[in-house]
Each structure stands twice: as C-alpha cells, then as structure tokens.
Amino acid sequence: MKTISVLSFSFIIGAVILITSCGQMGDNGKSALSSNIAEKVYIAPGERDEQYGFLSGGYSGNLTVYGLPSGRLFKEIPVFSQFPTSGYGYSEETKPMLNTSFGFVPWDDLHHPDISQTNGELDGRWIFVNGNNTPRIARISLSTFETEEIIEVPNSAGNHSSSFITENTEYVVAGTRFSVPVPQRDMPISEYKSNFKGALTFISVDPEHGHMDIKFQLLMPGFNYDLSHPGRDKSHGWFFFSTYNTEEANTLLEVNASQNDKDFIAAVNWKKIEAYVNNGGGSKVQAKYAHNVYDESTHTATSTMLEEVLTVDPSEVPGAIYLLPTPKSPHGCDVDPSGQYIIGSGKLSADLTVHSFDKMLAAIDAQKFDGDAYGIPILNYEDVLAGTVSSGGLGPLHTEFDGRGNAYTTFFISSEVVKWKLGTWEVVDRKPTYYSVGHLMIPGGNSRKPHGKYLVAMNKITKDRYLPTGPEMEHSAQIYDISGEKMELLYDFPTHGEPHYAAGCDADLIVNNSKKIYRLDENNHPYAIKSPAEARVEREGNEVHIYMSTIRSHFTPDNIEGIKVGDKVYFHITNHEQDFDVPHGFSMIGQGTSEILVMPGQTKTSLWEPKRVGVWPFYCTDFCSALHQEMQGYVRVSPADSKLELSWSLDE
Amino acid sequence: MVVIALVMACTPPAANETASSEVVSHPKGQASVSDDVSDKNILQVAMTSEDHTTLVAAVEAAQIENVLVNAGPLTVFAPTNDAFAGLPEGTVENLLKPENKSDLATILTRHAAPGSYDLDALKKEASKGRKLYMATGDYLEVQVDGDKITVGGAIVLATIPTSNGIIHVIDRVISTN
Incomplete structure (x- = not known):
C-alpha cells in the first residue's frame, strides 16, 4: 500500500509540473506561443476580425479604428484635427468643419466615442465623439467613416462628461467639466462660488439623418461635471452625471476639491425637462456657436454660426433633478445593462459606490431629502445605496459590463482590472494591466446588450512594454478574453494619441453598410x-x-x-x-x-x-x-x- | 492516465494541416474579391459576355485572372469566340493544355496594353503616329480608316469601359506576324 501511495504522489507532482509548464507563465502572456492564447488573437492572412474597436485619440483630435481581437489598426478618422493623409481640414470642402465661434480651430482633445443605439442596443449607424478643449460634439458616419457633423457647445468649457447618447439616440449629451460665468463676462475669478454655472447640454439627434441641434442647456451649480451615462431600460429617460469640486474651489483643486467626503452623482430626468421646454419652458439666451455639416451629396461642408440657445434653470423644473451623494470625487458614472445600478467610481477611494435606481425613485416618492444644493434636493446616501464593492484596489475610474451579471472596473493606482458581480458586489477576479489603466471597453458595454467576449484595457503609462521610441511612448492597450470565469490576458498593442474611452461592436453590425465608392452620377x-x-x-x-x-x-x-x-x-x-x-x-x-x-x-x-x-x-x-x-x-x-x-x- | 491527458491537452492541436492542404496551384488573389457596388472590371465584363467564352476559358487556363482585375490600368483587346474559331484547327485546344500555359499567357498578354486607351485615344495614337505598347513588349500599329479602327490588324468591333481599363472587342487574334 505504501509503495502505491508514493507512486500516486509522484504522479501528482508530475501532473502539477506539466500544468505549470503549459500554463501562462504568470500574467505577462510571455509563453503565449506555448499555449493556445496566440490562436485566440491570431487572424490568419486574409481573414477578418470579429469586432470593431473605436478608440479615442485624445490629443491627436482623431478617432482610430481597430480590429478585435487582433489589435490591428485599420484607420485613423480625422475629426477635430487637420489631417494631411486625406486633406481633411485642408481641402476647401472640409475647412468649414473646423470652424468655431473662436475662428478656425484645427485641433481638439477627442475623448469619449459612443455608438448610436435603437431600443438600447447598438445600431451601428453613427459614432459620436466630444472635443474636450473647444467644446464640440462630432458625429461620424459608420458608412463612410467620415466626420459628417460638428456642433459647438456654448457656455461649456472642458467638454468632458460627453458624448454619451440616450438609448434611442434621442440625445447626445455634453456636460461641462469646468464651470464658467454664463454668459461669459469679465469678473474676478475669486467670485466663482455661486456665480459660475455648469451647463449640461442635451443635443437632439434627427433619427433619419443624425443632424444635431441643441435642444436645451441645463444650467447647474458651479461644480465640475466629470462623466455621465444614460439610464437605460427601466431608467431610460434619466441621465446621470458624476461631479467633483462640489466645494466650488477655483484654485489648487488637487487639494481644495478634495475637502468634501462626498460629491454627487446628479440624476437628471431629461424627459421631464424635454416636456417642459416643449411646452414653451426655458429662456432663450444669446450665445455664439458654430454648426458644421458635411453634405455627402455635394462633398462639401458648410458652417453656420448660431446666435441663441435655450437654457433651463433647475429651479424652474421641480422634481427633475436630484443629487446622489457619492464618495471621493467620482470619475466614472456607469449604468449597468438593466438600468438598475449606477456605479460611481470615487477616484480617491478603494471602494465603488453603487446606487439603486429603484431606491432612488422610492426616496424621491417619500420626499426624503438631506438638504439641497442651490435648490436641488440631495437624497440620503443610505437611502439610494445599493451596495459597495470593496475592491481591494485603489483609484477606480471606469466600469463596463459583460451582459452576464458581471462588471469590470479599472483601477488606475493599483493598475488592474477588477471583475465583480452585480447584486452581490463580490470581487471574483482581478488582473494586472501594464501600466496604470485609465479606461476600458467591452464592445456594446454601454448598452442593454453588451457583446461581451473581449475587454480592452487602455493604459496611461507604457514604459518598457515595447521597443523604446524616445521619451514619448504610444499608450499601451491590453486585450483580455472575458468569456470565462477568469479574465485571460491575450494580447498587448500600442494605440495612437491617448485613448480616453472607446466603443466597439460586432463587425456584422457595420461591414455590410461600409461604403465602397461614391456614385459619380450622384x-x-x-x-x-x-x-x-x-x-x-x-x-x-x-x-x-x-x-x-x-x-x-x-x-x-x-x-x-x-x-x-x-x-x-x-x-x-x-x-x-x-x-x-x-x-x-x-x-x-x-x-x-x-x-x-x-x-x-x-x-x-x-x-x-x-x-x-x-x-x-x-x-x-x-x-x-x-x-x-x-x-x-x-x-x-x-x-x-x-x-x-x-x-x-x-x-x- | 491523468498525466497523459494533461500532456495531450497542452499539445498544440494539429493546426496548419488545413492550411497546408489548401495550398493549391493557383493562389487566391484579387480576382476573388467580392464587390457588387463598384463598376465591373475587365474580367467581370468578359465573364458576362457570350461572345467571349473562349477568351475567358483561355484566361482561366493561363491563370491570369488576377492581372485582369488589378488596378492596371489596362486596355484589353478581346477576340471574340469567332476570332478564336478562325485560328487553324486544333490551335485553341492545344493552347489550353496545361503544358502550354506559358505560351497561352504570352498570346493573351499581347492583347493587353498598359494604360487606358478609349476610341479617341486610339485615334490619337494613329494621328500622332505612335505605336501601342503591349504588355509583352510588342508595339502594335493603330490604323484609322473612316469609322474603322484596326489594332495590329484586328478590327475593333465594340468598346466597353470598365472600372480598371477599357475593353475593345476585336475580330481576330493578334499574332506576332
């Protein structure tokens, strides 16, 4: 009996060694060729990728198009920047696209792509992006892969909590990061508090042609509006904005905007405000902003300078806006596919705060408030809290979803993606990123039906990941297979510019609509x-x-x-x-x-x-x-x- | 048994077997691109012509399909079936044999000129006394007699613009003589 047990023991050891030798050799994927990982991203010559990934180019001003899972770059679409490759912004026909109320501005900081939706699912018609610096929203055709329209956003500055769309693409929403005097005027900076305003702009999208028009601007208190996401399904009709600097500091924000233990997620019932303005509500104020439209039939853009915008003071529409206390200067503000959970990523925190849409409605019904900010009711933190994810990480930024009840959050400081379960808030997996991940993208992750097979983590720091190219390195991205219980690192690829957020979808949604030629007779x-x-x-x-x-x-x-x-x-x-x-x-x-x-x-x-x-x-x-x-x-x-x-x- | 199973599991699957068995004598090229939006290219036009079944068979036998869908531009002088039928008996059958692939390709290539020569351009060749440079290196004379245009002795019967060049239908096979 003894001999037999020794033998079995050595077999077990042998098995363990074998498992180790054909495993991944850690998380670095270095032994990919010795396992089946390489096959998962290998697209043979002549074969095509499963999914499109649209990565923002940040300070390049452009949008890049990648194939997933290969990480191959297919195209750079010029949006806010002149682009010699095609002559965009240089040709007489496209110069008007870059016109603004400040004159010709041939550059911007492109941030957050979002694909158009119908009934809360991606429809692959257009992709919207925001220019962060000189506030603009652009619409790009996913048939021609050209920028078709750019609208400037007046009364905004640092157009960051943008360009997210509602679930039938009724609106593309643009929130200001920096509050400013509205209207702009010569005044002391020190008088910021209670004088500056934060404009949240709802831009309607024509369902047939996609043409954009500012429906109304909500002039909110002078906080910083960081990110936003639409309600969907049960919470369709609401929009959620994360805020920081509710202290209303105007200097050394890294200290002065971190004084309050909690800032807010602002919940905006846009359907209520829409009804209010449809009934003649709101005030038309003077504003100057450019609206640039490219006509595919004339191959020519025109720029129109608009003079007026409809503004709404929150106090005019009681019951339309509520503030949800959220710890530690929340950055990401993400809504799960069911529309029930609103996730606030307090970027100075270790934990994630998850608010419940149902609990929010119940608290509103019960009129249980904890004071107000400039007349906007503040709900009790405990009344709206669905749960807290004790992540074990540090510096949460963004959350995406796989449609199978899981959420994935990036942690900048601890440089990792953490997978956790909606409802139980239990952390089920974590994988390092290389290095200091900012945003992540699951194709369809911002919709009712994520196409949840791959996750792309977009990092801020590259260091030694690639052959060195001087002091500046392109930002690295990692792609993970998320089809199993544990995330699996598949591949690593450089991106262009600085991706802030991305959008993606199944290739089938787009390939058959991609234009091949323009008809000369048209x-x-x-x-x-x-x-x-x-x-x-x-x-x-x-x-x-x-x-x-x-x-x-x-x-x-x-x-x-x-x-x-x-x-x-x-x-x-x-x-x-x-x-x-x-x-x-x-x-x-x-x-x-x-x-x-x-x-x-x-x-x-x-x-x-x-x-x-x-x-x-x-x-x-x-x-x-x-x-x-x-x-x-x-x-x-x-x-x-x-x-x-x-x-x-x-x-x- | 457990150990063996594990070894099996981490042996790469017998990949590439399919890939190697797919290597055929005629590699897939641009001719296989599916595109029903662009105007038809030279090969696509020829393949829809009832009068050019012999030419298309010859192009396939010579395996030069990819050349005829290439960006070119090419001007192709396309002999009709009757033109091929006018060759000495057995010529076509002989050329279609695999061992004569190279000769066949040369003959067909002599019917293609780099560049886009529509009817006006052909007339200009004649009026300026320029000869048409063919892809084989031959130079062919273009003659204009009223409405009749001949190239290397073959009469142009019809002209069809395509997405990557021009097809001139001709009444005989152009030979070196």
Missing part, C-alpha cells in the same frame, strides 16, 4: 465634372478655377498656362474612378495646405497661391496604378502683369 458638387470633356479653366479676377478630372493614370487637363503670380488657384478635382479603394491624390509644389486624397466619385478642392514665376509640376500622391509615376502635370506661372491667356490641354 455627385452634386458645384465644381464637379462628370466627363473629362467638361474639364476647363476659368478666371474670375485673380481667382482661377480649374475643373480637373482624374482616372488611371492621368489628370485632365495636365498642361495649364496663363496662371499669374498672385492668383488664387482652386484645383477642383473629380475622381472619375468607380472602383473600390482607388483614390487619386493631388499635390502641387509650394502648396501652403496639404495634398488631398479624392475618393472614387468624389470632388475635392485644393487652393494654391503661386508666388514665383516658372513652370511648376503637380502629381498624384496615391500609388493608384502601374502608371502612377506618369500621373503628373505642369502649370506655367507668368508674372502678375502678364497678358498670356488661359489655356489648358491633355496630349495635344
């Missing part, structure tokens, strides 16, 4: 030409308009004479290709803007202001064809007082 650009026979050059004073076409592999015309120093020369280029993925580019020597990339069927315009006499070449910047290097032309520039008539030709 091109309504005023300077489009439908046939090379229409190519011409026209002079209006010192403005010269060149109607030019491209098709593999030439420009029509490609020899132009009669241009003079001091002219403003507009190259209006229509790409006559009707073939997917065959753009032509255009660039001109001495061009003060950028090249432009013209999609099949599209017209784009590049302005050139010749400064020197000579014969100057232009060429196609996109390797379009076997004869791409032959795709070029010349412009003869004569002195300003030259009498040479305009002429143009191709192969004459």
Whole structure:
C-alpha cells in the first residue's frame, strides 16, 4: 500500500509540473506561443476580425479604428484635427468643419466615442465623439467613416462628461467639466462660488439623418461635471452625471476639491425637462456657436454660426433633478445593462459606490431629502445605496459590463482590472494591466446588450512594454478574453494619441453598410465634372478655377498656362474612378495646405497661391496604378502683369 | 492516465494541416474579391459576355485572372469566340493544355496594353503616329480608316469601359506576324 501511495504522489507532482509548464507563465502572456492564447488573437492572412474597436485619440483630435481581437489598426478618422493623409481640414470642402465661434480651430482633445443605439442596443449607424478643449460634439458616419457633423457647445468649457447618447439616440449629451460665468463676462475669478454655472447640454439627434441641434442647456451649480451615462431600460429617460469640486474651489483643486467626503452623482430626468421646454419652458439666451455639416451629396461642408440657445434653470423644473451623494470625487458614472445600478467610481477611494435606481425613485416618492444644493434636493446616501464593492484596489475610474451579471472596473493606482458581480458586489477576479489603466471597453458595454467576449484595457503609462521610441511612448492597450470565469490576458498593442474611452461592436453590425465608392452620377458638387470633356479653366479676377478630372493614370487637363503670380488657384478635382479603394491624390509644389486624397466619385478642392514665376509640376500622391509615376502635370506661372491667356490641354 | 491527458491537452492541436492542404496551384488573389457596388472590371465584363467564352476559358487556363482585375490600368483587346474559331484547327485546344500555359499567357498578354486607351485615344495614337505598347513588349500599329479602327490588324468591333481599363472587342487574334 505504501509503495502505491508514493507512486500516486509522484504522479501528482508530475501532473502539477506539466500544468505549470503549459500554463501562462504568470500574467505577462510571455509563453503565449506555448499555449493556445496566440490562436485566440491570431487572424490568419486574409481573414477578418470579429469586432470593431473605436478608440479615442485624445490629443491627436482623431478617432482610430481597430480590429478585435487582433489589435490591428485599420484607420485613423480625422475629426477635430487637420489631417494631411486625406486633406481633411485642408481641402476647401472640409475647412468649414473646423470652424468655431473662436475662428478656425484645427485641433481638439477627442475623448469619449459612443455608438448610436435603437431600443438600447447598438445600431451601428453613427459614432459620436466630444472635443474636450473647444467644446464640440462630432458625429461620424459608420458608412463612410467620415466626420459628417460638428456642433459647438456654448457656455461649456472642458467638454468632458460627453458624448454619451440616450438609448434611442434621442440625445447626445455634453456636460461641462469646468464651470464658467454664463454668459461669459469679465469678473474676478475669486467670485466663482455661486456665480459660475455648469451647463449640461442635451443635443437632439434627427433619427433619419443624425443632424444635431441643441435642444436645451441645463444650467447647474458651479461644480465640475466629470462623466455621465444614460439610464437605460427601466431608467431610460434619466441621465446621470458624476461631479467633483462640489466645494466650488477655483484654485489648487488637487487639494481644495478634495475637502468634501462626498460629491454627487446628479440624476437628471431629461424627459421631464424635454416636456417642459416643449411646452414653451426655458429662456432663450444669446450665445455664439458654430454648426458644421458635411453634405455627402455635394462633398462639401458648410458652417453656420448660431446666435441663441435655450437654457433651463433647475429651479424652474421641480422634481427633475436630484443629487446622489457619492464618495471621493467620482470619475466614472456607469449604468449597468438593466438600468438598475449606477456605479460611481470615487477616484480617491478603494471602494465603488453603487446606487439603486429603484431606491432612488422610492426616496424621491417619500420626499426624503438631506438638504439641497442651490435648490436641488440631495437624497440620503443610505437611502439610494445599493451596495459597495470593496475592491481591494485603489483609484477606480471606469466600469463596463459583460451582459452576464458581471462588471469590470479599472483601477488606475493599483493598475488592474477588477471583475465583480452585480447584486452581490463580490470581487471574483482581478488582473494586472501594464501600466496604470485609465479606461476600458467591452464592445456594446454601454448598452442593454453588451457583446461581451473581449475587454480592452487602455493604459496611461507604457514604459518598457515595447521597443523604446524616445521619451514619448504610444499608450499601451491590453486585450483580455472575458468569456470565462477568469479574465485571460491575450494580447498587448500600442494605440495612437491617448485613448480616453472607446466603443466597439460586432463587425456584422457595420461591414455590410461600409461604403465602397461614391456614385459619380450622384455627385452634386458645384465644381464637379462628370466627363473629362467638361474639364476647363476659368478666371474670375485673380481667382482661377480649374475643373480637373482624374482616372488611371492621368489628370485632365495636365498642361495649364496663363496662371499669374498672385492668383488664387482652386484645383477642383473629380475622381472619375468607380472602383473600390482607388483614390487619386493631388499635390502641387509650394502648396501652403496639404495634398488631398479624392475618393472614387468624389470632388475635392485644393487652393494654391503661386508666388514665383516658372513652370511648376503637380502629381498624384496615391500609388493608384502601374502608371502612377506618369500621373503628373505642369502649370506655367507668368508674372502678375502678364497678358498670356488661359489655356489648358491633355496630349495635344 | 491523468498525466497523459494533461500532456495531450497542452499539445498544440494539429493546426496548419488545413492550411497546408489548401495550398493549391493557383493562389487566391484579387480576382476573388467580392464587390457588387463598384463598376465591373475587365474580367467581370468578359465573364458576362457570350461572345467571349473562349477568351475567358483561355484566361482561366493561363491563370491570369488576377492581372485582369488589378488596378492596371489596362486596355484589353478581346477576340471574340469567332476570332478564336478562325485560328487553324486544333490551335485553341492545344493552347489550353496545361503544358502550354506559358505560351497561352504570352498570346493573351499581347492583347493587353498598359494604360487606358478609349476610341479617341486610339485615334490619337494613329494621328500622332505612335505605336501601342503591349504588355509583352510588342508595339502594335493603330490604323484609322473612316469609322474603322484596326489594332495590329484586328478590327475593333465594340468598346466597353470598365472600372480598371477599357475593353475593345476585336475580330481576330493578334499574332506576332
């Protein structure tokens, strides 16, 4: 018997060694090739990813599109920044997109993408993003993957608790991070308290075209409004905003905004306010803000300066807004798929605070308040609390959901993702991130039906994760498989700019709607030409308009004479290709803007202001064809007082 | 047994077997791209033409489908079935044999010119005395006689613009002679 037991013991040891040797060698994924982890992210050549990930580019001003689980970068979509790759913000058609009440602002800090929804589920039509710096909201088409619309948000500053949408995309919501004087005026900063306002802006979205219009601005007390999320399902009709600096400090916030033990999550019954303004409520006040719309049919954006906005003082609509005490300067304000739980991540805390929507309604019904802030009722913390997640981590920021009753929260300071159970508040798993994770994204995680297979953790610090590239490293992201009980680290990839939040969805929702070409016969650009026979050059004073076409592999015309120093020369280029993925580019020597990339069927315009006499070449910047290097032309520039008539030709 | 099971479980599955068995003589290329939105390319147009079944069979036998869907641009002179039928008896059958794939590809390539030459461009070739450079390196003469245009002796019967070039339907197979 003794011998047998020794034998079994050695078998057990053997088994343990084997388990270890084919395991993950810790959480670093370094032995991925020796396990099946590599297969989970490996997309064979020619195969396609399961999901799209849209990561904000932060200070790049742009949105990046990735495939999941491979982490491959597919596209950078220019939104708030000029982008030479396509000519966005440089072409005459797209310059108006970057117009604001401050003039042309060619940059912003893009933060929080959110995909449009119908009945609380992602519908894959548009993605909304916010410009944090010069407050703007943009709408991007998920058919063309182009920015179609940008609306400026007046009375806002540090447009951070944005751009989250309600569950039928009725509204995209933009909350100010910095409270400011409303209207703006010359006043002492020290008089901040009780004078500054925090505007929460509800922008309606036209259900057919997606066009945005500011429905109303709620002028809240002068707190900092950090993040927000819509109620959904049972809490549809409400919106929740985290606040900090309820102290209303105006200096050294790192100390002065951390004095109160609790700040608030503001619960806003937007349906009630909507009804109020629909019945004529609210005050129209003067405001200046730009509304920029890109028309796919004319391939041209227009910018309109608006002069007025409808504001609502919370005291005008009793019963529409309540404050839920939430510990320690909450950052993330996330709502679970059922709409029942509102999670506040007190970023200076170890614990998460979960509020109950039902308990909130009951407390409101019972009129149980703990005072008010500028007339807005404050509910009792204990009355609305559903539970507390004792995480064991430090610095919680954001929570997403898998649709199976689990929540996942990032912890910046302890650099980890913690998985916990909704309802029991029990922590069931935790995995380190590399390093100091900010945001996380589960495709569909901000909806009634998360597509919960992968989790992407977006980190703020990269350090030694990749080959070094000088002092600045692109931010790292890690992808985890969350289909099992325990999270499994699969892969690590660099991101572009600084992702603040992301959105994702199953690929099926988008692939079949992705546009391949623009129909030339539907091109309504005023300077489009439908046939090379229409190519011409026209002079209006010192403005010269060149109607030019491209098709593999030439420009029509490609020899132009009669241009003079001091002219403003507009190259209006229509790409006559009707073939997917065959753009032509255009660039001109001495061009003060950028090249432009013209999609099949599209017209784009590049302005050139010749400064020197000579014969100057232009060429196609996109390797379009076997004869791409032959795709070029010349412009003869004569002195300003030259009498040479305009002429143009191709192969004459 | 437990140990063995564990060993089995962490042995990578016999992957790549499917991948290697999929390696066929004719690698999947751009011709397999599915796109019902763009205008039709040269190959797609040819494949829908009843008058060009021999040409399409020859393109497939020579395995040059990917060339005809490439960004090009190409101008393809497409002999009709009758044109192929006019060749000496047995010629086509012989060329379609696998061992003659290379010869067949050369013959077909002589019917393709890099660049987009529509009818006006062909006329300009003639009027400027330029010869048409074919993908094989041959230069073909373009002649215009009233409405009749010939290229390398073949008469242009019809012209079809495509997404990646031009097809001119011709009445005979162009030979080096």
